[in-house]
Amino acid sequence: MMRCTQWAIVAILAPLLLIVSACSARYTAPITDAKGVTLRIHAPAAKTVSIVGSFNRWDRERDRLNGPGKDGWWGITLPLPDGRHEYLFLIDGRIWLADPYAQATADDGLGGRNSVLYVAR
């Protein structure tokens, strides 16, 4: 009985810790220049961070952010064409995070929401 309770506590706490570490992520607004669009996220506890979106056919592996730096920031510069792009960050291959500094958010048509980025040079 005691062991069951301990396992139940672990089962509840583990996902909670994961969510807390994801929620502690900080961001900066996307920056567009001649090289492309730079996106950053502060997620010191993350092991991997990917950006997944309409520009990479929603591939979870293709565009991994570099990091973490000593300050816990991850970043990537993508050569995106002009136009409207939808995306999300994927932390440790499990947690989908919208970018709170995105220009807008959009219904994904599947019951969730995506971040929206307009590139217009």
Add this chain to the structure above:
Amino acid sequence: MKIPFVTAAVILLVVWGSASAEPGQKAVDEIKRSVERSALPQEAKETLLAKAREAVNAGIQPDDIAVMVSRGLDRGVDGKVIAGFLDTAVEVKAANLPVRPVLDRIEQGLSKGVPPERIFTATKRLAEKLADADGIVSSLVRSGLKAGKSAEKEAAVQTVARALERSVPEEVISQTGVKARKQNYSLSLFERAVDTVTTLAENGVPVNPAARLVQNAVDSGYSEKELLALERDILSGLREGRSMDEVIKRMESPMERRDFERDSRGLDREQMPGGPGMPGGSGSGMPGGSGWKW
């Protein structure tokens, strides 16, 4: 001397041909590999491969088919359901509608682990909205809204479909089109205006005030870049915690000022210049591919 020249030309053509076919062939090979190594029964493998071949022949990019097939199989989606995804894409392509949003939704749903039935339903709904959107855009073009390249119409259809999916009423879309036509604007400005209404509605601004604001902006001669800036300003105002009324009023004043300035100069609305063009979304489109080996 002639013979070596002809030989060199032939070799160049062959090398160029094989190099240009390579990316598509790579995707076709990936489809075959994914299907072969899957746990599907032999008959189901053959059916899925035939469906993939049909999709390639219909002009869907092999890379997209490879993503749908391999991602679907990796996630344990039934072969029949994957074939259903491909069928929907082929139907949309055959109806001469933009297929990119449909492919995007399927690829996105599979990547996010959305239940296949939900992806299927959402994709079918999107296909219907694309058909409705095509009707609206075609009717506006027939009634005089300037349409440039086919990519411009494709982008407009995609944006109108997105608006319809987000419950922006057809009437609002058509009214915006009529206003753009009266201003002698192009389809791409209409597309930007509908996109702005949709984005505002998706981010908390009720449809009617959003539509009124954007339609007033169109009346005031806003360019595409100015419409985009308007959208950004409203959203950042809301993010900063300003009230909806305050944000909308702040946006309306520059329009009123602009109308006043224009009226003082005695310019007729139809004489106002349009704004610089901005490219719209990208559509798919591939040669109906059949140089690839199956």
